[in-house]
Amino acid sequence: MKLIMKLGLKQRTYVQQKAFLGFIFVLPWLLGFVFFFFIPMVSSLRYSFSSISANSEGLSIQFIGFSNFVQALTINTSFNRILTEAIVDMVVNVPLIVIFSLFLAVLLNQKFFGRAIARSIFFLPVILASGIIMTLESTSLIQAVNDQNAGSSIINAFGAYELAGLMLDAGVNEDIVMYLTGAVDRIYQIVSQSGVQLLIFLAGIQTISPQLYEASKMEGATGYEAFWKITFPMVSPLILVNMIYTIIDSFSRNNMTELIRETGFTTFNFGLSSAMAWLYFLAIMIILLISSYFVSKRVFYQD
Numbered sequence: 001m002k003l004i005m006k007l008g009l010k011q012r013t014y015v016q017q018k019a020f021l022g023f024i025f026v027l028p029w030l031l032g033f034v035f036f037f038f039i040p041m042v043s044s045l046r047y048s049f050s051s052i053s054a055n056s057e058g059l060s061i062q063f064i065g066f067s068n069f070v071q072a073l074t075i076n077t078s079f080n081r082i083l084t085e086a087i088v089d090m091v092v093n094v095p096l097i098v099i100f101s102l103f104l105a106v107l108l109n110q111k112f113f114g115r116a117i118a119r120s121i122f123f124l125p126v127i128l129a130s131g132i133i134m135t136l137e138s139t140s141l142i143q144a145v146n147d148q149n150a151g152s153s154i155i156n157a158f159g160a161y162e163l164a165g166l167m168l169d170a171g172v173n174e175d176i177v178m179y180l181t182g183a184v185d186r187i188y189q190i191v192s193q194s195g196v197q198l199l200i201f202l203a204g205i206q207t208i209s210p211q212l213y214e215a216s217k218m219e220g221a222t223g224y225e226a227f228w229k230i231t232f233p234m235v236s237p238l239i240l241v242n243m244i245y246t247i248i249d250s251f252s253r254n255n256m257t258e259l260i261r262e263t264g265f266t267t268f269n270f271g272l273s274s275a276m277a278w279l280y281f282l283a284i285m286i287i288l289l290i291s292s293y294f295v296s297k298r299v300f301y302q303d
Helices: 002-009 014-048 067-075 079-108 115-128 141-151 153-169 174-185 187-192 195-206 210-218 223-251 255-265 270-296
Strands: 050-055 058-063
Touching: 014 050, 014 270, 050 067, 050 270, 067 079, 067 270, 079 115, 079 187, 079 195, 079 223, 079 255, 079 270, 115 195, 195 223, 210 223, 223 270, 255 270
Parallel strands: none
Antiparallel strands: 050 058
């Protein structure tokens, strides 16, 4: 590997070296995509336009055009509803998760006793949400924690009601109040899905030169001003990265994926399941393109 990198970097400009190193960095993913993902993706696209049935000779594939897509959008009683719920949950959760993880990263970047333990605690939900642990039986500790969290919903609802009353009395807009009280109800979900974003923000904050903060302090800037004038612009590229990651993560763990899996492997309607998957994929791509377009305009890149 070192020999390949030396040969690749020899007699190249700085820009060409960065491009070559970037290609080497994404090469494992590119090889995995070509050899393990591309062929199943093409097969899924083919199945979405076909009617598939099993017989003694194997699978019988018959082209039927857009019938599966029409069935998913107009006949299936669950697809549109679950897709709408997934998009609404994404719109609500993504800003909350990104803002919460940035706020928490700023706090955990401060020097205080037990900082490493605090960082581990906030990353713990990522470990608990891993595939192996989530497949434990319903009698496991995780299920008990979830049941306990569900049992405290009355207390959460009461707290959200009190918060709504205080903000409405203060003259806050009703839509903003509903959004914030919804965030209180979703606090467990927000915390459990903020671990990776927290680490990314924390790594980005630690790369900011301390001289910038020292100079701002000498000029009389407050901590609030240092955050908005230094920290926030410097980590704005990571806001875009975390937003994209959170959108994809939110779409990968909801009822839509369960519906697609059940349609394909429970009812064995692989054509309809593939059509649902491609419609879901297109919806995710459109949301990613729109959100990335608007957020990227506000991103600050240091020269």
